[in-house]
Amino acid sequence: MRVVVVGAGVVGLTCAVRLAEAGHDTHVLARDLPLETTSAVAAAMWYPYLAQPRDAVTRWAARTFEVLEGLSHTHPQSGVRMRAGTELLSTGRPVDPWWRDAVPSLETVTGPRDGYGSGWRMTVPVADMATYLSFLVDRLAAAGGTLSRAWLADLPDNGYVVNATGLASRALAGDESLTPVRGQVLRVAQVGLEEWLLDDSDPARPLYVVPRERDVVVGGTADRGSWDRTPDPVTAHEVLARATALVPELAGARVLGHRVGLRPARPTVRLEAVPHPDGAPGGVVHCYGHGGAGVTLSWGCAEDVLQAVEHMAAARPMAENPALR
Numbered sequence: 001m002r003v004v005v006v007g008a009g010v011v012g013l014t015c016a017v018r019l020a021e022a023g024h025d026t027h028v029l030a031r032d033l034p035l036e037t038t039s040a041v042a043a044a045m046w047y048p049y050l051a052q053p054r055d056a057v058t059r060w061a062a063r064t065f066e067v068l069e070g071l072s073h074t075h076p077q078s079g080v081r082m083r084a085g086t087e088l089l090s091t092g093r094p095v096d097p098w099w100r101d102a103v104p105s106l107e108t109v110t111g112p113r114d115g116y117g118s119g120w121r122m123t124v125p126v127a128d129m130a131t132y133l134s135f136l137v138d139r140l141a142a143a144g145g146t147l148s149r150a151w152l153a154d155l156p157d158n159g160y161v162v163n164a165t166g167l168a169s170r171a172l173a174g175d176e177s178l179t180p181v182r183g184q185v186l187r188v189a190q191v192g193l194e195e196w197l198l199d200d201s202d203p204a205r206p207l208y209v210v211p212r213e214r215d216v217v218v219g220g221t222a223d224r225g226s227w228d229r230t231p232d233p234v235t236a237h238e239v240l241a242r243a244t245a246l247v248p249e250l251a252g253a254r255v256l257g258h259r260v261g262l263r264p265a266r267p268t269v270r271l272e273a274v275p276h277p278d279g280a281p282g283g284v285v286h287c288y289g290h291g292g293a294g295v296t297l298s299w300g301c302a303e304d305v306l307q308a309v310e311h312m313a314a315a316r317p318m319a320e321n322p323a324l325r
Contacts, residue, residue, distance in 0.1 A: 005162040009039035012164030013136040018302040020143035029150040034133040041261030043210040043217040046124040048099045050291025060300025061102035067299040068125035079131025084123040085196030092117035128212045160282040166264035169288045180262040182226040185219035188253040218243045231258035265291045273308040
């Protein structure tokens with residue numbers, strides 16, 4: 001069965017890989033190639049950030065954790081590594097996070113740093129996105145899929161389509177509930193850090209330090225409603241100063257670059273199959289609105305997308321469905 005996936009960020013590529021490896025003739029069309037997408041900006045530490053609803057997100061996140069952990073062991077060329085770290089909390093006796101069931105182990109620590117009441121420690125997957133996105137492209141090609149740059153004014157209105165266009169779904173799907181949440185990050189030279197650190201006590205200025213093999217991602221911001229993709233030098237200075245106060249090893253680290261990504265936030269992730277309105281074979285499976293958790297939810301969502309596409313195809317008798325002949 002031929003399936004067109006629109007969008008080449010981590011969600012679109014993962015959906016395409018899952019479809020292609022299930023035997024479907026899969027083709028990705030995208031205005032932005034993978035290294036040009038918001039996904040390429042991500043620190044890409046597994047964490048269910050800005051994504052709802054809780055039950056579905058927990059399930060998708062748990063499945064993605066399992067897949068990414070497996071890749072870290074079996075495919076080191078994927079750029080995925082398991083890294084331990086701490087989330088700092090201002091409260092003294094925290095309850096478990098609502099997504100607790102998605103992570104195999106989570107330890108509560110008391111008094112992790114001066115000024116913080118407690119924290120969580122856990123070991124989670126971290127992906128170097130330049131490497132990981134290229135790994136997904138190669139895996140898609142190995143399964144017979146293709147990736148092409150294409151600007152689409154509308155989603156295809158025939159055949160089987162997966163819409164994984166993130167914020168572009170405001171226009172392509174007419175979904176005005178999508179809102180950009182601007183995130184600004186720096187990449188600095190690796191200074192020997194092995195553990196990540198997260199402080200989300202200020203929702204508008206989540207602070208994270210995420211080490212990778214050759215660099216460290218330092219962020220960030222969460223400016224809801226901002227479409228500005230230009231890095232702000234004042235913000236960059238403030239972010240690095242806050243991070244250095246918590247991680248002194250960053251003092252004097254060489255800055256390698258500045259990036260801004262617009263997270264596609266929505267009240268809930270939309271994963272929904274919609275038949276073509278004219279009764280033509282196929283339809284669109286929408287998969288967008290992952291907030292800051294595209295990597296975290298990618299494999300769990302991709303499996304539901306595969307199921308939705310195949311269910312849609314099976315719902316039409318073969319004689320009426322040319323794609324199944």
